[in-house]
Amino acid sequence: YSGKTGNQLLGEHLRKLSVKEYKSVPVVCQEETSVYDAICTMFLEDVGTLFVVREGGILTGVVSRKDLLKSSMGTRDLSSIPVGVIMTRMPNIVSCELDESLLEAASKLIRNQVDALPVVKDAESGDGVEVVGRITKTTITKAFVELGGGEAV
């Protein structure tokens, strides 16, 4: 008998879950994408956060549902506003890496009060980071259900 409590064992198990294993496909747009088109992409792709990239998939920003709602208030022509002027911009983006634990990513979501984190790796050009995935509150909820032996849809 190892003498470990149930909680210690659960904690050890939890810390082994990695971002790499659980990440989903990132949904991206460009800074030039209009607020109108960004809203369409959110509906079509069924996501709540878009990552904004430039050539090579280099991360430049993040745009959330509320960013789009806010910019929609008092503006008639949503197709004339580019996402680049309303997004949260680098270096103020909280992200995670492939070999990070899912637990660490979950605490970043909570600490920073955001719904999604881009999964990034250093760009081959050495200039910026490339978006390779997405971790959201749904990712964490799925992992939680799975750990409980429930059905992850």
Ligand code: ADP
């Ligand atoms: P919503 O605004 O739809 O509730 P969030 O809570 O995720 O969605 O976003 C809150 C604010 O934080 C938005 O202005 C958004 O641009 C920004 N944001 C979202 N994700 C991140 C992130 N990973 N890093 C930094 N800022 C983020």
